[in-house]
Amino acid sequence: xxxxxxxxxxxxxxxxxxxIQETLxxxxxxxxxxxxxxxxxxxxxxxxxxKFAVKNVKIEYFEDEEDFTKEKLIALEKSFKPDSVMLxxxxxWTNDKLFSVLPENWMINQVMTFFDSRTxxxxxxxxxxxxYEKISLAxxxxxxxxNKTMDKNLxxxxxxxxxxxxxxxxxxxxxxxxxxxxxxxxxxDINSDPIIVExxxxxxxxxxxxxxxxxxxxxxxxxxxxxxxxxxxxxxxxLIGRHIMTCCEADIKYSxxxxxxxxxxxxxxxxxxxxKIVYEKNKIYKGKGPVLKVEKIEREAEPEDKVVTFY
Numbered sequence: 001x002x003x004x005x006x007x008x009x010x011x012x013x014x015x016x017x018x019x020i021q022e023t024l025x026x027x028x029x030x031x032x033x034x035x036x037x038x039x040x041x042x043x044x045x046x047x048x049x050x051k052f053a054v055k056n057v058k059i060e061y062f063e064d065e066e067d068f069t070k071e072k073l074i075a076l077e078k079s080f081k082p083d084s085v086m087l088x089x090x091x092x093w094t095n096d097k098l099f100s101v102l103p104e105n106w107m108i109n110q111v112m113t114f115f116d117s118r119t120x121x122x123x124x125x126x127x128x129x130x131x132y133e134k135i136s137l138a139x140x141x142x143x144x145x146x147n148k149t150m151d152k153n154l155x156x157x158x159x160x161x162x163x164x165x166x167x168x169x170x171x172x173x174x175x176x177x178x179x180x181x182x183x184x185x186x187x188x189d190i191n192s193d194p195i196i197v198e199x200x201x202x203x204x205x206x207x208x209x210x211x212x213x214x215x216x217x218x219x220x221x222x223x224x225x226x227x228x229x230x231x232x233x234x235x236x237x238x239l240i241g242r243h244i245m246t247c248c249e250a251d252i253k254y255s256x257x258x259x260x261x262x263x264x265x266x267x268x269x270x271x272x273x274x275x276k277i278v279y280e281k282n283k284i285y286k287g288k289g290p291v292l293k294v295e296k297i298e299r300e301a302e303p304e305d306k307v308v309t310f311y
Contacts, residue, residue, distance in 0.1 A: 005108045006109055008086065008112050011119075012091055020088060025052060038076075038086070038088065041091065060076055068101060073103055077103065111140075113138040116144055120155065132247035145172070147172060161310030168180035187200075187201040194221050195219060202225075202242045209290055216290060217277060217279040219276070227271060228240070237284070242255060257292055259292040260293055270303065273298075278290070
């Protein structure tokens with residue numbers, strides 16, 4: 001039987017324990033179910049089981065990462081037979097660790113990530129890989145201890161540079177919660193002909209195109225990209241795009257689009273192309289995708305910043 005897992009991510013003392021405590025105090029939350037709570041780090045806030053409305057709760061603590069194993073989780077499932085699992089994950093442990101130990105029948109149902117607003121921007125600057133991991137999986141990101149002197153745009157941009165899928169909430173020290181309602185306008189005019197994509201905006205263009213291909217079908221675009229060309233490609237086909245860094249140097253990835261042109265191009269050269277975007281089948285995509293029907297090619301020198309980012 002599949003067991004739903006509710007994953008609570010974030011660094012120490014970011015509000016995970018408080019949220020789980022309040023959830024288990026709520027009589028609307030599965031009072032007749034057996035709930036297994038896995039705690040992988042302990043901050044200043046402790047659980048008060050006497051206040052739980054949910055009575056069939058077992059809390060299991062893991063102090064060391066080495067003890068958090070698949071064998072241990074399987075044993076807990078056999079002994080307690082939970083209907084659901086609430087996992088308060090250690091903020092310094094990686095996603096790879098988590099996925100390597102979860103039993104096959106444990107299915108992540110929802111991911112909530114919490115941050116202390118007072119320290120988030122510093123974490124995001126100095127520990128970007130871990131912050132990226134916490135946000136990339138999230139269905140909901142909560143910024144606790146938020147106050148009116150803080151700039152929501154900085155927090156919003158940090159999240160939206162990683163994912164546009166999750167909701168964002170800001171909770172003040174007084175408990176008042178505000179939903180993020182900042183509109184994300186594209187940094188270029190999608191209605192211009194052609195769409196002019198500056199170097200700094202390629203990452204946003206590529207992501208938006210991949211997420212909503214059909215709205216670009218038939219539009220013309222102009223951007224600077226680096227060619228990817230192999231001997232196995234048809235003579236009139238090549239790749240063109242930029243290297244995008246989402247969080248750190250380790251995740252830099254060439255993110256190209258398929259292009260077609262009778263003019264011959266060289267592997268790794270930089271071209272400024274003007275092309276019509278056609279959403280159609282292509283072998284490189286192994287299905288449908290955006291194919292650039294090139295109208296104009298201008299050769300340019302290698303840009304000073306070959307890597308583009310979301311921030």
